[in-house]
Amino acid sequence: MTNYNRGIIKQIEELTIENDRLRAENRNLRAENRSLRSENARLLERIDVLEATIEERISKAVEEAVAKATAPLLAIISEKDTEILRLKSQLEKDSSNSSIPPGRNGFKKIPNNREKSGRRPGGQKGHKGVRLNIPENLEGLASAGIVEHVILSEVADGEPYVSDWTVDIKVITVYTEHRRKPGEPPKIEYGPQIIVVAVYLIIIGLIAFKRLSQFFREISHGLIIVSKATLAEFIHKVADGIDLGQYVHDLLNGKVVHTDETPIKTSERPALDGTLETAEKSTFSAYIRTYSNEKTTVLTANPYKTKESVIDDNILTQFHGIVAQDHESKFYNFGSSNATCGAHLTRELKGMSDLQMLEWAAAVRELFLEMNKHKNEDVHHGIAACEPVLLRQFERRFDELLKSGRNQLENMPPKSFGFDELRLMVNRLEKFKDNYLLFIRNYDAPFTNNQAERDLRHCKTKQKVSGCFRSWQGVSDYCKIRSLLGTAKKRGENLLEALSHVLRQGLPAGQ
Numbered sequence: 001m002t003n004y005n006r007g008i009i010k011q012i013e014e015l016t017i018e019n020d021r022l023r024a025e026n027r028n029l030r031a032e033n034r035s036l037r038s039e040n041a042r043l044l045e046r047i048d049v050l051e052a053t054i055e056e057r058i059s060k061a062v063e064e065a066v067a068k069a070t071a072p073l074l075a076i077i078s079e080k081d082t083e084i085l086r087l088k089s090q091l092e093k094d095s096s097n098s099s100i101p102p103g104r105n106g107f108k109k110i111p112n113n114r115e116k117s118g119r120r121p122g123g124q125k126g127h128k129g130v131r132l133n134i135p136e137n138l139e140g141l142a143s144a145g146i147v148e149h150v151i152l153s154e155v156a157d158g159e160p161y162v163s164d165w166t167v168d169i170k171v172i173t174v175y176t177e178h179r180r181k182p183g184e185p186p187k188i189e190y191g192p193q194i195i196v197v198a199v200y201l202i203i204i205g206l207i208a209f210k211r212l213s214q215f216f217r218e219i220s221h222g223l224i225i226v227s228k229a230t231l232a233e234f235i236h237k238v239a240d241g242i243d244l245g246q247y248v249h250d251l252l253n254g255k256v257v258h259t260d261e262t263p264i265k266t267s268e269r270p271a272l273d274g275t276l277e278t279a280e281k282s283t284f285s286a287y288i289r290t291y292s293n294e295k296t297t298v299l300t301a302n303p304y305k306t307k308e309s310v311i312d313d314n315i316l317t318q319f320h321g322i323v324a325q326d327h328e329s330k331f332y333n334f335g336s337s338n339a340t341c342g343a344h345l346t347r348e349l350k351g352m353s354d355l356q357m358l359e360w361a362a363a364v365r366e367l368f369l370e371m372n373k374h375k376n377e378d379v380h381h382g383i384a385a386c387e388p389v390l391l392r393q394f395e396r397r398f399d400e401l402l403k404s405g406r407n408q409l410e411n412m413p414p415k416s417f418g419f420d421e422l423r424l425m426v427n428r429l430e431k432f433k434d435n436y437l438l439f440i441r442n443y444d445a446p447f448t449n450n451q452a453e454r455d456l457r458h459c460k461t462k463q464k465v466s467g468c469f470r471s472w473q474g475v476s477d478y479c480k481i482r483s484l485l486g487t488a489k490k491r492g493e494n495l496l497e498a499l500s501h502v503l504r505q506g507l508p509a510g511q
Contacts, residue, residue, distance in 0.1 A: 248291075251292070254296070262460060264285075264468070266284050296487050367394070374386070375439065394437075398433070
């Protein structure tokens with residue numbers, strides 16, 4: 001073998017070794033490349049995770065920063081929202097959803113909140129209508145001097161005829177001369193009829209003294225001119241002849257006495273030491289209180305709204321029946337039991353439902369309305385007591401609602417909107433459960449104290465017209481006369497005749 005061939009073989013061997021080395025290096029590079037690709041993929045995945053984590057951290061950090069920055073503002077907004085709701089609930093309170101009297105509604109239009117009876121509007125079947133007619137005992141009334149029967153005839157005696165009638169009133173001034181033997185000096189005074197008419201128009205018609213004096217001047221063609229002082233004397237004369245003792249006796253013998261009181265303005269009132277005090281450039285607040293039932297009304301004048309004033313009236317102190325009242329604490333000290341007004345309660349519950357958005361209050365209100373409806377149906381059908389099983393169901397539902405109210409209180413923040421209203425109502429219903437449920441347990445007990453409120457309504461009307469009483473004597477006289485007239489109206493008596501009877505008791509026989 002030549003040197004040349006050996007050289008080529010050596011080169012081939014060297015090239016083979018280099019090729020093997022390069023192949024091995026290529027395999028290593030490929031392996032390293034695969035490893036790098038895998039590492040790159042892992043890094044990309046890690047980058048994606050880090051990006052998501054960073055974005056999440058940034059987002060969370062931004063949220064925390066925003067929350068931290070806005071938390072005080074949100075707290076202020078929440079506080080303002082609660083205050084707005086509270087103020088709104090105060091502004092929207094009226095006589096239909098709270099214990100606020102109608103006189104404080106102002107110019108606000110109050111919707112009719114009476115529960116629908118299902119009956120058609122207007123007079124119901126059996127309602128006694130009122131129309132102009134001729135009394136059957138016309139001749140008897142004419143003989144008694146109550147009416148005058150005037151006949152104007154266009155037909156001869158014995159001929160058939162039909163009668164057209166005109167009903168009218170004749171006002172004429174009467175001068176009655178009483179002739180007697182000489183002795184005492186002659187006198188002239190007003191008769192009982194003018195006194196009765198004047199007192200009626202002042203107390204019932206609420207006509208001012210000045211306008212009433214003008215009225216008498218007009219109808220008498222200037223013959224009768226009554227001064228303000230004389231009109232005031234008319235009132236005192238009638239009041240002085242009224243004895244309310246029999247009315248008080250009638251109340252004490254009844255099963256229920258309704259009581260309530262209303263504030264009045266007066267320029268004069270008794271002080272604590274018993275003397276009369278007079279207001280200067282202002283008026284005092286005093287109170288007219290009623291004790292009444294379906295047949296009798298007794299009004300009393302009180303300078304203060306206290307338990308002692310009730311004791312001084314000496315009516316409830318002698319009464320041993322049911323006292324119907326409007327959840328006035330002092331009245332719970334009198335009577336054998338107290339029926340607290342359900343009308344006031346349902347109005348307050350309606351306010352809690354509408355203004356504080358407490359569904360619990362609506363449920364309690366519905367229960368009371370249901371109980372009252374059932375009682376009214378029983379009474380209509382002559383049933384004198386609630387069926388025992390149904391009564392237990394009513395009481396159990398009442399207890400469950402109280403428990404539900406307690407649970408709701410526990411889940412409410414102490415100063416949250418509606419918390420105080422709910423707390424006070426739950427506490428009241430728990431403490432006075434027997435008083436609020438008395439109307440369904442004992443059908444003699446009324447559901448409402450509306451009787452007392454009706455008996456006091458005229459006081460507010462008078463105050464709107466006249467502003468205030470000028471003297472304490474005027475307040476006392478007003479209460480006595482209104483007691484007489486209110487009782488007479490309840491008993492179906494003629495009011496003018498009731499006033500005349502008072503005057504006749506003090507007149508000599510034959511007058």
